[in-house]
Amino acid sequence: MDSTAKLLIFLASSLTLFLLKFLHKFWWIPFKIQRALSLQGIKGPPYEFIHGNNKASTRFRYEALSKPMASLTHNIVPRVIPQIHSWINTYGQNYLTWEGNRAQLVISEPELIKEILKTNDGSFPKRKDDSSIIHKIVGEGLVTSEGAKWAKQRKLANHAFHGESLKNMNPAVIASVETMLEKWKGREGEEIEVFNEFRLLTSEVISRTAFGSNYLEGKKIFDMLTKLAILVSRNYFKTPIPGIR
Numbered sequence: 001m002d003s004t005a006k007l008l009i010f011l012a013s014s015l016t017l018f019l020l021k022f023l024h025k026f027w028w029i030p031f032k033i034q035r036a037l038s039l040q041g042i043k044g045p046p047y048e049f050i051h052g053n054n055k056a057s058t059r060f061r062y063e064a065l066s067k068p069m070a071s072l073t074h075n076i077v078p079r080v081i082p083q084i085h086s087w088i089n090t091y092g093q094n095y096l097t098w099e100g101n102r103a104q105l106v107i108s109e110p111e112l113i114k115e116i117l118k119t120n121d122g123s124f125p126k127r128k129d130d131s132s133i134i135h136k137i138v139g140e141g142l143v144t145s146e147g148a149k150w151a152k153q154r155k156l157a158n159h160a161f162h163g164e165s166l167k168n169m170n171p172a173v174i175a176s177v178e179t180m181l182e183k184w185k186g187r188e189g190e191e192i193e194v195f196n197e198f199r200l201l202t203s204e205v206i207s208r209t210a211f212g213s214n215y216l217e218g219k220k221i222f223d224m225l226t227k228l229a230i231l232v233s234r235n236y237f238k239t240p241i242p243g244i245r
Contacts, residue, residue, distance in 0.1 A: 026049060029101070037096050042094060044097050047098050052100045053083070053098045054098075060083035065079070093108045094106065094108065169205075172209045173209070176205045176208060180204075203226070204219065207219040
């Protein structure tokens, strides 16, 4: 057997092995999980090959944000997380959904939430995924850390948000609000995008309280974080091609 034939056999074998692993990860495992939970009464939107329910989630969000709210109400769930609102109504309070090929069991039944977060919190560790977009932005903060590291960060946060500490922030908050109101006075008769104005107010308050006299530097950092948050919201439900990030 010449070298060319050996090379072709090697390439064919490698391709076959890759396809088998690919199908096992993106078809067979999701199929087994979906079937196992279905036998236990847990339903959910059907798994789509590779994408899971990412396309459906993106479609729900675009549809919800493409039109204004019919009325002012505190019930913002249909607009903020429309896919979860729709699937709870369709499949019940507890259902199975898919982020790509990753299964997610969504729990919205109060007693079960209490069981998970309070009674058996040690049995449900936080998601560990160093490659995720969220993890790359928040790092090892309160959202992702656990154990002693989480306790240390929580202690520091408690001090920062203690009642007396918050009282000391009042002058900075008042100054920021007064600045915004003065700007509004100069735009009398114009339509003001309140959402954007309050986003800027939040940036101003955090910059002044966290960075003090260097609040302009803090404002710059806050603006960059806002841009990152926009990029995350645009790409969170996009499914990367396997092997290419």
